[in-house]
Amino acid sequence: MALYTTVMDAVTAYTGLSPAAFFTILALMWVVYKTVCGMFVDPEELNNAKKPAAAAADVSPPALVAPAEPVQLGDVTEEELRAYNGSDPSKPLLMAIKGQIYDVSVSRMFYGPGGPYAMFAGRDASRALALMSFDPQDLTGNIEGLSEDELEVLQDWEYKFMEKYVKVGQLVSENAQKHSENGKEHDS
Numbered sequence: 186m187a188l189y190t191t192v193m194d195a196v197t198a199y200t201g202l203s204p205a206a207f208f209t210i211l212a213l214m215w216v217v218y219k220t221v222c223g224m225f226v227d228p229e230e231l232n233n234a235k236k237p238a239a240a241a242a243d244v245s246p247p248a249l250v251a252p253a254e255p256v257q258l259g260d261v262t263e264e265e266l267r268a269y270n271g272s273d274p275s276k277p278l279l280m281a282i283k284g285q286i287y288d289v290s291v292s293r294m295f296y297g298p299g300g301p302y303a304m305f306a307g308r309d310a311s312r313a314l315a316l317m318s319f320d321p322q323d324l325t326g327n328i329e330g331l332s333e334d335e336l337e338v339l340q341d342w343e344y345k346f347m348e349k350y351v352k353v354g355q356l357v358s359e360n361a362q363k364h365s366e367n368g369k370e371h372d373s
Contacts, residue, residue: 255288258354263309263326266356270307271297279353281309282343284326287350309356315339326356 193204200207256277266286269279271293278290278297289296289306296306304319309326315335316323328339 255290255351255353258286260357261286261354262359263356264359266309267307271303277353278306280305280307280346281311281326281356282314282346283311283328283339284309284356285343285346285352286354286356287346288353289346289350291350311339314342 196202196204196207202210258279266279266281269276271278277288278293279286280289280296281287294300295302297303304321304324305313308324310324311326311328312331313319313323313325315328315331315338317338328336331339
């Protein structure tokens with residue numbers, strides 16, 4: 186009993202805490218230590234744990250597929266652009282801003298089917314982006330009547346797209362496309 190009393194007196198003398206508070210804090214520190222240590226795994230343990238599981242399943246991990254190089258389309262009509270809305274996984278995912286077409290395939294989780302901005306794919310979304318609108322009526326390249334602030338928002342979007350995505354073409358009107366094709370026929 187003398188040892189117990191000596192230890193309790195020493196705890197109070199050195200820490201200034203009651204023995205109950207001291208041992209409670211000590212227990213909490215041990216729990217925190219164990220919890221934090223459990224969050225991190227030794228890389229060797231992780232590798233050793235993965236190897237038997239992969240060997241048992243006899244399955245190799247999937248190879249990472251590099252994204253395909255963007256294909257330059259040149260002049261495209263709005264109708265032709267709609268084919269690149271993500272419904273055909275073999276085609277790139279394209280979107281236009283102010284008539285400039287960008288390959289947004291690298292952001293398929295945003296612009297692909299089921300993504301939050303899927304409605305913009307395969308379209309010129311200039312007006313919708315300027316207005317920050319998800320209204321289908323705003324999915325157009327018509328920017329007439331937009332305020333100065335809205336045009337500035339659209340310009341910011343265009344700069345973001347120019348930095349992040351590859352430009353693969355530009356939108357042309359149906360008439361310009363037909364005129365261009367007729368000119369090529371006469372040249373032949």
